[in-house]
Amino acid sequence: xxxxxxxxxxxxxxxxxxxxxxxxxxxxxxxxxxxxxxxxxxxxxxxxxxxxxxxxxxxxxxxxxxxxxxxxxxxxxxxxxxxxxxxxxxxxxxxxxxxxxxxxxxxxxxxxxxxxxxxxxxxxxxxxxxxxxxxxxxxxxxxxxxxxxxxxxxxxxxxxxxxxx
Numbered sequence: 001x002x003x004x005x006x007x008x009x010x011x012x013x014x015x016x017x018x019x020x021x022x023x024x025x026x027x028x029x030x031x032x033x034x035x036x037x038x039x040x041x042x043x044x045x046x047x048x049x050x051x052x053x054x055x056x057x058x059x060x061x062x063x064x065x066x067x068x069x070x071x072x073x074x075x076x077x078x079x080x081x082x083x084x085x086x087x088x089x090x091x092x093x094x095x096x097x098x099x100x101x102x103x104x105x106x107x108x109x110x111x112x113x114x115x116x117x118x119x120x121x122x123x124x125x126x127x128x129x130x131x132x133x134x135x136x137x138x139x140x141x142x143x144x145x146x147x148x149x150x151x152x153x154x155x156x157x158x159x160x161x162x163x164x165x
Contacts (some may be wrong), residue, residue: 005019
C-alpha cells in the first residue's frame with residue numbers, strides 16, 4: 001500500500017505522520033495500490049472513520065451511512081470563536097487607521113501579518129511625499145483603501161479556512 005499526498009502529489013512513506021515536502025498530515029493522503037491505482041475508502045461524514053464498503057452504519061459512531069439520511073448541519077463548519085471576532089474587529093478598526101496586519105497576528109498567521117505590517121510601514125514612510133500634490137494624494141488614498149480591503153478579506157479567508165477544514 002502506498003500513500004499519495006493530497007497537498008503536493010508526492011509519495012508519503014508508510015509509517016510517516018506527514019508529508020516531508022509540504023507538511024500535509026498523512027491521514028489525509030490518498031491510498032494507492034502497488035500499481036498506482038487510487039483506492040477509494042469512504043469515510044463517515046460525522047466522525048471521519050474509514051467505512052467498510054457495505055456498511056449501513058459507522059462502526060465507530062453508529063451514524064447511518066445512507067446519503068439520503070445525512071444531516072446537512074453536520075457539513076457546516078465550526079462556529080466563529082472569540083479569537084475570530086477579535087481578529088476581524090482589529091482588522092476593521094485598525095485597518096481604518098491604516099494599521100494593517102494585526103488581525104493576521106491574532107489568527108497566528110505570522111507570514112501574512114509580517115507582509116501587511118511591512119506595507120503599513122511603507123505607507124507611513126511614503127505618505128508625506130504623496131501629500132505634496134493632489135493627484136499623488138488621490139493615488140495614496142486609493143492604495144490605502146485597496147490594502148484595507150485586502151487585509152480584511154484575508155482575515156475573512158483565514159476564518160473560513162479554519163471553519164471548513
